[in-house]
Amino acid sequence: xxxxxxxxxxxxxxxxxxxxxxxxxxxxxxxxxxxxxxxxxxxxxxxxxxxxxxxxxxxxxxxxxxxxxxxxxxxxxxxxxxxxxxxxxxxxxxxxxxxxxxxxxxxxxxxxxxxxxxxxxxxxxxxxxxxxxxxxxxxxxxxxxxxxxxxxxxxxxxxxxxxxxxxxxxxxxxxxxxxxxxxxxxxxxxxxxxxxxxxxxxxxxxxxxxxxxxxxxxxxxxxxxxxxxxxxxxxxxxxxxxxxxxxxxxxxxxxxxxxxxxxxxxxxxxxxxxxxxxxxxxxxxxxxxxxxxxxxxxxxxxxxxxxxxxxxxxxxxxxxxxxxxxxxxxxxxxxxxxxxxxxxxxxxxxxxxxxxxxxxxxxxx
Ligand code: APR
Ligand code: ZN
Numbered sequence: 001x002x003x004x005x006x007x008x009x010x011x012x013x014x015x016x017x018x019x020x021x022x023x024x025x026x027x028x029x030x031x032x033x034x035x036x037x038x039x040x041x042x043x044x045x046x047x048x049x050x051x052x053x054x055x056x057x058x059x060x061x062x063x064x065x066x067x068x069x070x071x072x073x074x075x076x077x078x079x080x081x082x083x084x085x086x087x088x089x090x091x092x093x094x095x096x097x098x099x100x101x102x103x104x105x106x107x108x109x110x111x112x113x114x115x116x117x118x119x120x121x122x123x124x125x126x127x128x129x130x131x132x133x134x135x136x137x138x139x140x141x142x143x144x145x146x147x148x149x150x151x152x153x154x155x156x157x158x159x160x161x162x163x164x165x166x167x168x169x170x171x172x173x174x175x176x177x178x179x180x181x182x183x184x185x186x187x188x189x190x191x192x193x194x195x196x197x198x199x200x201x202x203x204x205x206x207x208x209x210x211x212x213x214x215x216x217x218x219x220x221x222x223x224x225x226x227x228x229x230x231x232x233x234x235x236x237x238x239x240x241x242x243x244x245x246x247x248x249x250x251x252x253x254x255x256x257x258x259x260x261x262x263x264x265x266x267x268x269x270x271x272x273x274x275x276x277x278x279x280x281x282x283x284x285x286x287x288x289x290x291x292x293x294x295x296x297x298x299x300x301x302x303x304x305x306x307x308x309x310x311x312x313x314x315x316x317x318x319x320x321x322x323x324x325x326x327x328x329x330x331x332x333x334x335x336x337x338x339x340x341x342x343x344x345x346x347x348x349x350x351x352x353x354x355x356x357x358x359x360x361x362x363x364x365x
Contacts (some may be wrong), residue, residue, distance in 0.1 A: 190227075
């Protein structure tokens with residue numbers, strides 16, 4: 001099959017022939033139909049975060065089940081599926097306590113399948129998997145717990161976004177922070193994930209939703225997704241603007257960029273008793289800081305959100321129901337589609353902040 005291989009930080013990805021091993025026990029083979037280009041992939045490409053190389057990136061995807069390893073009965077050949085980058089074992093303390101997104105399997109697999117081996121090879125060399133998905137490819141072998149069947153009527157581009165951006169963004173609001181109706185909410189970073197935080201806040205019944213970005217077109221998009229106010233952090237101090245607009249500080253602030261400086265702004269812009277949520281993945285060497293005395297005296301909370309704190313098998317169907325009801329804007333999120341061969345252009349588009357979300361659309365579809 002063809003896949004985009006990431007060999008070296010700062011170098012373009014190489015689209016080449018890659019050998020894909022057959023699915024083993026508990027694994028499935030998926031033909032990728034569409035896969036999103038997310039800033040988490042870009043963090044690794046730029047070297048802000050590290051992982052074992054070479055690797056096939058891509059963690060936001062949808063496709064069709066094409067093969068089953070021994071013992072798999074949760075899906076059938078031909079099923080349309082969303083790929084999940086947090087495979088779950090179903091019996092660790094996290095799975096059994098209703099937090100499968102924190103399953104310990106994810107921490108064991110680093111670059112490999114759950115059995116500790118790789119299904120990917122190129123030029124006689126073993127390649128690493130990315131979060132048991134590696135979807136910037138024509139096909140992928142993934143754990144059966146890493147696929148969720150969906151209806152055939154769901155467009156693959158929409159289904160792909162449910163694999164990361166939508167589930168993470170909306171989940172940050174409704175699962176992680178549990179924003180109650182009538183809240184005031186600030187959102188730092190209005191890309192593919194941040195716009196879903198904005199629409200999650202709208203669905204949750206927030207009365208003020210203040211979007212912050214440095215790109216004018218993203219601020220405009222945020223208004224369409226439900227922001228009531230926007231602040232351009234290039235020209236205005238977002239902390240002051242948010243404190244002014246909310247009369248003393250927002251109830252909730254979400255950082256959806258992945259930088260310590262903006263996490264600090266999120267902490268600083270919330271009111272007494274307010275909650276700041278770190279959704280973006282900060283670079284390896286950065287530390288997140290809070291102001292000593294006022295953090296305690298103002299009784300603030302800083303908490304993190306991974307994958308929207310989602311129970312994916314429950315949350316993805318309910319997100320689809322919101323989409324069907326016309327309350328979740330997903331078609332509007334996809335602003336460009338590239339063939340796999342042009343993956344480096346798609347990555348550059350994300351890096352420049354052009355459009356909203358780009359996807360790679362595979363040739364067979
Ligand atoms: N202040 C405000 N906005 C900023 C700033 C800043 N200082 N710096 C960057 N931004 C904006 C960018 O202009 C862009 O619109 O943050 C947005 C980030 O959006 P994307 O690049 O589309 O990233 P996305 O895929 O949404 O991921 C965001 O969430 O899941 C994590 O790892 C992911 O850390 C990443 C974050
Ligand atoms: Zn992502």
